[in-house]
Amino acid sequence: MSDTTLIILLSTITTGLMLGLIFSLVAVGVTIIYGSIWMPNAANGQFFLLAALFAWSTSVSWGLQPALAALLVIGSSVPLSYALEILLVRRFYDVPNRNISYFVLTLGITQILSGIFSITYGVWSDQFQLPPLVPGVTMLGPFPIANNRLAAMLIAAVLLAILFALLRFHRYGRALRAVFQNRDAAALRGVNVRGIYRMSFVLGNAVIFAGGVLFACAYSFDLTIAWTMAITAFAIMIIGGPGSVLGALVIGIVFGLTQAVASIFASPTIAAFAYLGAMLIILLFRPSGLFAR
Amino acid sequence: MTGLMRRWLAHAIFALAAFATPLLLSGNRYFAFIAGITFFSVLWATGMNLLYGYTGLMPLMFGGIAGISAYVTIGLSANGWSFWLAMLVGSVAASLVGIVLGLPALRLRGFYFTLCSLVIQTVITLAFVYFVNLTNGDVGISHIPLPELPGGRQLAGTAYELVLATIAVIGVVVLTVIVESSFGRRLTAIREDDGLAETLGINVTRQKLAAFFVASLFASVGGALYAPYVGFISPRSFDVLLSLNIWVMVAFGGRGTIWGPVIGAVILAPVPFVLQDYYTIKDVVYGLLIIGVVVLLPGGIVGGVKRKGRADAPAAVAKQAAPVR
């Protein structure tokens, strides 16, 4: 294999993994919330962007160490989630068709956040670029890759592994899965359903925030990423099966790799059409997704 | 009998107000323009009401259908067609597309349908940007000429607003007629429970698709007239925000009532113009409004008034009254 082919091959794989891991993180966050509360969080893209912007502010304007800034931002999602839960989310816990109410509600939040970002951060929208987590470049054979990106990839993978273990083996994870499957049965078995709801809202948002921070570490971004991310995360959740963490994980990585491959052979626009088309087909013919339990 | 008379009285008052407004505002083109935009909103909100209020489906691709009609109409008239013929073809074509886009509604309900329609809207917007040769891409089409009238004159100014008023009035009358008809009652039955409707012998598929055709016609006639009235269209003119704004008008006014969405449109459509000087908070205000409607006013203004008026709230309103403890 010539160096040229090798470079293109390696760049495709690393890009696919990088994007895929971030997609997976966000989609897992969205699917945890949907699986438990039944809340399709259309504002996930804005939360993702909020995290990225906050990471930019703390590391560039306040001059914090990027790693420290990242932790601070992910931590900040907890009070935010609590406030939203108390103000809005818990009002609908017992409403029968609450997923559509939640959907509209989060579209409203999307509108508010995008309005606020446009006023506050819009002025710097060509400057969102974080100092690297780890400087320097590593050579994978003939292919140079920024250490910063390798670090972001590694962290995303570790986070996903931790999440997976948590949901599989920890007491909370088992309770969460019980609520996913049947909330009444779970309540009868003594699970505090509302407590689980709150926990999953907080956990889900923290994961979305982590995705936003890692994205900001790996790429320059601007305010338009919010909508792209929101649609992508929804597409992954629907195809993987709403509420299925494994589905979100697998489909997220598949999406990342497809995007990388498609951008070589077809235009990246075609890749965008392909996602949406796949999502439509799954919605129509297998609404419970590919990884339905 | 008196009820019927009272209903048509309301229509007469609405028609009178609709025709008087452009005449009264003809001295100030800016206010007249706001009135014109409000007529579009009344038409669109009324059309979405048929789907969201009476059939129980929340479509977020409504703006996209209006956009298809606008692009087809402008494209045809740029190729030498008369605007009115182009508008007829554009509207019918877009409404047929509307039926196709409504097909998912046969399988999906509630949130899943809404999400599906959001995806469709996104695809339509992407397509408007992508097919540069047909749509001029994200640049949009400017310099759109005004429609020609017989005799070589152009439809402009107050005359244009009177046409829009007529269309809005016709829209409301058509919806009223539909709701009163057996077609309307079948749609309401489907909204309440489409499984039950099926067992009652209603052909749910055909009714739903018919509803999509009619509602899309509202969207597309509006879209075709909107383009020359504003003089400029771009993919953003018909994006998901338009669909959401129309939805807010319907929900805010009160879905499933004839006048609720009209009131919603008349109150909300001028808001962006009034807020022009407070541009910075416009999106935030709209977002708060959406949340406010969902949380506080699930039946809309009219629904809220009705609920207060009658001790035993009708089933439909009670069902929407969200936060039950």
Added chain:
Amino acid sequence: MQKGYKILATGCALALALSTTALAHEPVKVGFVTELTGPWSFFGTSCIAGLKLAERHLNPAGERKIEFEVVDDQTKSDHALAAARNLDVQSKVIALSGPTSSDTALAINGYAEQNRVPFIVPVAAFPQLTKPGTHYTFRIEPDAAGWGYAIAQFVAKRKPSAKIALVYSDFALMRAIAAGLKYSAPKVGLKIEPEIVFPQGTSDATVQAAQVRAAHPDYVVVIGAGGFDNTLTNELLDIGIKPDQIIHPYGITTQVLNWGQRSVGSYYGTFFDANLDKLTAEGKQFVDQFRTQNGRPPSYIENYCYTTAYIIREAIDKNPSAADDREKFRDAISALKTKEPTSGIPIVFDKNGARKEYMYFMQIKDVQKTDYKSKQVFYIDWNPEAIPVYDLVK
């Protein structure tokens, strides 16, 4: 009876005289619709910073006052249009100006032409703004297809029969630049390969960077939008493209600072820069004052919005009746033969409102936190219709 008429006549004359003097004291209002929020607000706010500087010297005592009514369009065409309509009908402005994005400018352009409002575009480069038959629109920035022409001339001079890789985002402006370059390159013996388009909303370009490197181009012309421009540039550098192979068609101050130290050696096109070889005395003053006030040097955005204010002042000074009549104002602008106060570049509009065009190419020498050094390496000017701009880009 006769007397009565006389009194009436005198009264009328007096009233008329009073009203004209009142009119003469009333400031001339110019509507300035620009991007203060939304994705292009870094352009709009820079523009306003330049305009503010001009406003300080714009109204010497004794002259008719010029006032700018600034309105935000949120970088949305329909908002821009609504704002233009409001300024035209409600505020009765003499002219419209302000957009720094081609989309918003085109929306206002349609309105201005249809409603006969003079429209001076400071910073929007889409060619169709001055398509043949345009009467009320005047554009200060050279058109984007022309930039592509200029890039081709620049590359041909540095390395005849060079191979250029062209990567750009799918926005109207970028498509226009690419179209100009693709048309002009073969005419001067250059080859373009590969050509890669990114759709709006793309965030990664590693694979495409690898494709570019695999093609071994002599130069890479990088036309990204917003944050993606940084990603694209960094990924090209990461994969081993040398800075002095990279050409950006335009560089405003914040962009050059974003590219950073690692981009030292790369080239960018511009129409004004603090590091130009020749600045007028006023230009030097402009740069110094701007730097003191905003903590960074100005670029062409600020310069064009500064210049816009001067053009309007000059048109009204040369023809005072233009201050109250849109047709006369339009004619005054059209007849103007002047120079940019900061750089001395001539300003003359052709029959379509396009300007005799020019472009500088700079090479980055050093980048600090809030300042940078660059060196002028190429200058070119041309007639707007040196290439068929209006056919190249629809």
